[in-house]
Amino acid sequence: MSASKFEKACADYAEARLAVKKATLRIGAYFDECTRANDDSRVNRKGGQYSHVSQVLEWEVDDYGNESTYTAAERAEVLAECPGCQKAWQAIQDRREWRKKFGIAKRRITLFGNQILAARDD
Numbered sequence: 249m250s251a252s253k254f255e256k257a258c259a260d261y262a263e264a265r266l267a268v269k270k271a272t273l274r275i276g277a278y279f280d281e282c283t284r285a286n287d288d289s290r291v292n293r294k295g296g297q298y299s300h301v302s303q304v305l306e307w308e309v310d311d312y313g314n315e316s317t318y319t320a321a322e323r324a325e326v327l328a329e330c331p332g333c334q335k336a337w338q339a340i341q342d343r344r345e346w347r348k349k350f351g352i353a354k355r356r357i358t359l360f361g362n363q364i365l366a367a368r369d370d
């Protein structure tokens with residue numbers, strides 16, 4: 249195992265971890281810009297602010313037990329009503345990607361660690 253591979257894995261891990269943190273902060277700030285931010289007449293499933301993002305993430309169950317969610321077009325229509333939620337939605341998608349990268353980096357570091365441990369036991 250070369251040092252550069254290990255360094256890259258560590259750097260990828262740190263980068264992804266920071267990016268997830270930053271995205272989470274951005275999402276919170278964007279939700280503060282939601283046009284419904286001061287409307288507490290309705291809450292989302294987690295008991296928080298019912299934003300346009302909450303609206304597009306909710307699903308309905310019909311009499312036959314079928315779940316329906318917003319289509320991409322319906323989602324775009326609702327998010328277009330609110331610049332804050334539009335930005336929050338994008339940041340949520342970014343965070344999802346960074347979380348995937350974070351998971352991959354974590355697994356790679358664990359793999360390297362296991363290789364080091366296995367070499368020690370010899």
Ligand SMILES: [Zn+2]
Pocket residue numbers: 281282283284299300301330332333
């Ligand atoms: Zn909104």
